[in-house]
Amino acid sequence: MNFVFPLSGLHFLPDWPLQANPLISFGFILLFAIVAGEVASRLRLPRISAYVLTGVLLSFMRGTPEITGLVPAAHQVYELAFALLLFELGQRIDLGWLRRNPWLLVTSLAESALAFVAVGALMMLLNEPPILAVLIAGLAAATGPAVVLGVCKDTAARGQITDRVTLLSALGSCYSFLVIGVAYAWQHDATAAPLPVTLLHPLYLILGSGALAALAAWAAQYLPARIKPIQNNQTLASFALIIITVALAETLQLSVVISLLCAGMLSRCMDRSHRLQPLDFGLISRLALIVVFIASGTLLQPASFATAILPALGVVAARALAKGIGVFLFARPSGLSLRKASLLSIGLLPMSGATLLWVESTASIWPALGEQLAAIILTALLIMELIAPPALQFALRQADETEEGSHT
Amino acid sequence: MNTMDFAQSKALSLGVELELQVVSRLDGDLTRGATELLGLINRTPHRGDFKPEVTESMIEVSTAVHNNCVELGEELLAARSAVLAAADRLNLLICGGGAHPFQHWAERKIFDKPRFHEHAGLYGYLAKQFTVFGQHIHVGCENGDAAMRLLHALSRYMPHFIALSAASPFYQGVDTAFDSSRLNVVSAFPLSGRAPLATTWQDFVAYFEEMKEMGVVQSMKDFYWDIRPKPEFGTVEIRVCDTPLTVPHATRLAALAQTVCRFLIEEEPQAINESLYAVYAINRFQAARFGLDGELIDPHERRRIPLREDLLNLLERLAPHAAMLGTARLLEELREMARTGNDAAWIRSTYTHNHSLPDLIWQQAGLWAGR
Numbered sequence: 218m219n220f221v222f223p224l225s226g227l228h229f230l231p232d233w234p235l236q237a238n239p240l241i242s243f244g245f246i247l248l249f250a251i252v253a254g255e256v257a258s259r260l261r262l263p264r265i266s267a268y269v270l271t272g273v274l275l276s277f278m279r280g281t282p283e284i285t286g287l288v289p290a291a292h293q294v295y296e297l298a299f300a301l302l303l304f305e306l307g308q309r310i311d312l313g314w315l316r317r318n319p320w321l322l323v324t325s326l327a328e329s330a331l332a333f334v335a336v337g338a339l340m341m342l343l344n345e346p347p348i349l350a351v352l353i354a355g356l357a358a359a360t361g362p363a364v365v366l367g368v369c370k371d372t373a374a375r376g377q378i379t380d381r382v383t384l385l386s387a388l389g390s391c392y393s394f395l396v397i398g399v400a401y402a403w404q405h406d407a408t409a410a411p412l413p414v415t416l417l418h419p420l421y422l423i424l425g426s427g428a429l430a431a432l433a434a435w436a437a438q439y440l441p442a443r444i445k446p447i448q449n450n451q452t453l454a455s456f457a458l459i460i461i462t463v464a465l466a467e468t469l470q471l472s473v474v475i476s477l478l479c480a481g482m483l484s485r486c487m488d489r490s491h492r493l494q495p496l497d498f499g500l501i502s503r504l505a506l507i508v509v510f511i512a513s514g515t516l517l518q519p520a521s522f523a524t525a526i527l528p529a530l531g532v533v534a535a536r537a538l539a540k541g542i543g544v545f546l547f548a549r550p551s552g553l554s555l556r557k558a559s560l561l562s563i564g565l566l567p568m569s570g571a572t573l574l575w576v577e578s579t580a581s582i583w584p585a586l587g588e589q590l591a592a593i594i595l596t597a598l599l600i601m602e603l604i605a606p607p608a609l610q611f612a613l614r615q616a617d618e619t620e621e622g623s624h625t
Numbered sequence: 626m627n628t629m630d631f632a633q634s635k636a637l638s639l640g641v642e643l644e645l646q647v648v649s650r651l652d653g654d655l656t657r658g659a660t661e662l663l664g665l666i667n668r669t670p671h672r673g674d675f676k677p678e679v680t681e682s683m684i685e686v687s688t689a690v691h692n693n694c695v696e697l698g699e700e701l702l703a704a705r706s707a708v709l710a711a712a713d714r715l716n717l718l719i720c721g722g723g724a725h726p727f728q729h730w731a732e733r734k735i736f737d738k739p740r741f742h743e744h745a746g747l748y749g750y751l752a753k754q755f756t757v758f759g760q761h762i763h764v765g766c767e768n769g770d771a772a773m774r775l776l777h778a779l780s781r782y783m784p785h786f787i788a789l790s791a792a793s794p795f796y797q798g799v800d801t802a803f804d805s806s807r808l809n810v811v812s813a814f815p816l817s818g819r820a821p822l823a824t825t826w827q828d829f830v831a832y833f834e835e836m837k838e839m840g841v842v843q844s845m846k847d848f849y850w851d852i853r854p855k856p857e858f859g860t861v862e863i864r865v866c867d868t869p870l871t872v873p874h875a876t877r878l879a880a881l882a883q884t885v886c887r888f889l890i891e892e893e894p895q896a897i898n899e900s901l902y903a904v905y906a907i908n909r910f911q912a913a914r915f916g917l918d919g920e921l922i923d924p925h926e927r928r929r930i931p932l933r934e935d936l937l938n939l940l941e942r943l944a945p946h947a948a949m950l951g952t953a954r955l956l957e958e959l960r961e962m963a964r965t966g967n968d969a970a971w972i973r974s975t976y977t978h979n980h981s982l983p984d985l986i987w988q989q990a991g992l993w994a995g996r
Contacts, residue, residue, distance in 0.1 A: 311650050311651065311716060313650075314650070317713040318713070318714040375654075375657055376656060376657040376681075377658060380649075380651070380716060490979060490981070490984055491984040491987050552664075552711070552715055554664055557661070617681070
């Protein structure tokens with residue numbers, strides 16, 4: 218290549234061949250996802266479905282051996298993005314509602330418990346080991362907070378189904394956390410850890426995460442309230458607090474999911490004078506949504522997909538049925554018509570992205586168990602990430618709670 | 626029966642309609658909840674008749690026909706309990722006030738009924754902007770002629786009703802400087818304002834038929850006048866009031882209406898002619914803009930008089946009629962209000978306290994619930 222040769226004297230030019238900057242792939246993926254989201258929205262599909270599909274396409278191109286397909290840096294970004302969404306969701310939860318309408322708490326316990334039992338029983342029928350059955354059932358019982366938040370924001374939904382799906386997904390995430398905490402203790406016992414360790418681990422997780430949440434909520438309540446609400450200053454200060462909370466939860470080996478969800482809920486409870494409206498993280502949370510759903514899309518593992526697809530479909534069907542029954546049983550006393558109850562049941566379909574974090578932490582403690590868990594639950598998660606957002610959007614539309622010509 | 630036949634009703638019998646705000650506990654903004662609220666309220670026997678209104682963020686409650694304001698007030702309080710119980714279960718707040726202080730009309734969902742969609746098609750952004758909340762007071766009349774005479778005689782006292790009920794100083798996030806910004810929204814409609822000076826029912830029906838023939842209106846509902854006859858109820862309907870912040874104040878306004886009507890019927894204090902209306906628009910503006918601090922022009926004496934002074938004079942002249950109707954205590958409370966300030970003044974002073982419109986809505990909801 219003689220004609221290139223003279224250029225080698227020009228030292229300011231980059232070396233040939235060009236070295237790809239890792240940022241470039243991030244930029245292109247983001248761009249692709251945004252464009253795909255726009256296409257989806259014109260087809261009246263949720264934008265987050267397009268983000269998941271982007272992730273699926275990406276999974277065909279990658280060769281990483283990581284169990285969830287996330288490299289460590291991506292893991293951190295995922296966790297932060299997910300944490301932000303949980304905090305935002307938590308702020309939309311009014312726990313006082315449970316006092317004013319106790320049937321909602323009953324509905325919530327029923328739909329989660331039934332889903333847990335149904336999925337657990339199915340796993341036992343399939344001869345999976347009990348610990349695996351409990352973990353899968355515990356993860357499947359919850360409704361995905363990020364999908365709920367994403368679709369509700371995407372469609373600017375307001376109304377009873379929106380409020381209830383949000384509440385039930387937050388409560389479900391809490392139960393799921395408790396069940397898995399106990400399952401962890403049980404597994405520690407099975408792997409012959411000393412008794413105090415068995416008992417202390419879930420206790421540490423619950424109390425520690427709760428304390429961190431309270432601290433974060435206090436800070437999120439008092440610091441931004443002293444900052445003038447101009448130029449998004451309050452929002453940015455809150456975002457900084459969230460980053461610190463996530464980092465602390467990581468360092469202290471607490472639950473990021475529970476810390477941030479509870480921080481959101483508590484900061485709302487503390488806002489007695491209604492000074493701060495629930496914060497809308499706007500652009501940041503949109504970016505977080507894109508990151509979270511691309512990441513869930515990359516979960517597709519062609520190798521295990523074939524063997525896991527049937528049990529995964531079973532999980533999906535069992536929990537859908539169980540949640541539906543739970544909602545219908547207590548629809549009337551909780552003040553919902555049967556038509557709205559069926560829409561609420563559809564709205565509860567999304568599975569939680571927290572699954573991904575739990576699979577990783579399980580795999581880091583018990584690699585073999587993590588592998589088994591990942592195969593079934595991540596396949597089920599992927600299926601639901603594709604089906605659930607359009608289903609939720611359909612339910613909100615049918616309930617007449619969306620803003621047509623949606624904007625975010 | 627022809628829809629324009631005037632149903633006979635007992636003179637000075639009363640009914641009230643209140644349009645209420647349905648607000649989310651999440652952020653204090655209006656939310657969609659009318660369908661669920663109505664479904665829940667109508668499951669059990671209750672007092673007050675609840676109906677959907679033009680948007681999902683509004684419900685309307687109307688009372689039965691009463692002769693006595695104290696009984697009317699009791700029914701309103703019972704209806705309040707019914708709607709509050711349902712709202713609690715749905716995590717909603719219910720508020721009085723003539724307008725939501727920061728709602729953005731583009732987000733309002735039109736209630737799912739053909740008439741409402743037709744309305745939205747015709748009026749465009751006005752239909753959504755029309756998310757304002759009023760109190761309508763029906764006063765029974767023995768016949769159509771009596772109704773038309775009462776209607777015109779009442780016009781002299783509309784500024785008093787406007788000033789006493791005004792409760793919408795904030796609209797779309799700003800202080801409008803008006804005590805009742807809601808009236809400006811109503812004024813944007815082509816068929817708003819005052820009724821034509823027909824003094825007999827026959828003349829009025831002739832006017833209505835003419836308008837119908839020209840395709841201007843299809844029914845009486847298409848007129849958005851400040852006072853309009855309601856032939857199927859046999860009443861005259863006063864429509865200028867903002868929904869007050871409290872249920873007792875709604876009862877007081879009804880008591881004022883009943884007493885003023887008795888005064889007008891018994892004493893016929895003024896001639897009914899076009900000069901009554903010469904200053905109508907300017908007086909209405911003064912009351913909506915400045916509330917009790919406004920100025921009136923008396924069309925007969927042709928002089929300016931502070932609205933507050935005119936109101937106090939009126940209450941003085943109403944005393945014997947109030948004694949007959951049992952409304953004296955309620956009118957006394959209005960006299961007190963003329964001194965302390967109307968709902969709009971309360972809203973402004975509450976807002977000055979901590980400069981938060983969401984918090985203002987919470988305080989308004991608390992006031993409405995009687996806390």
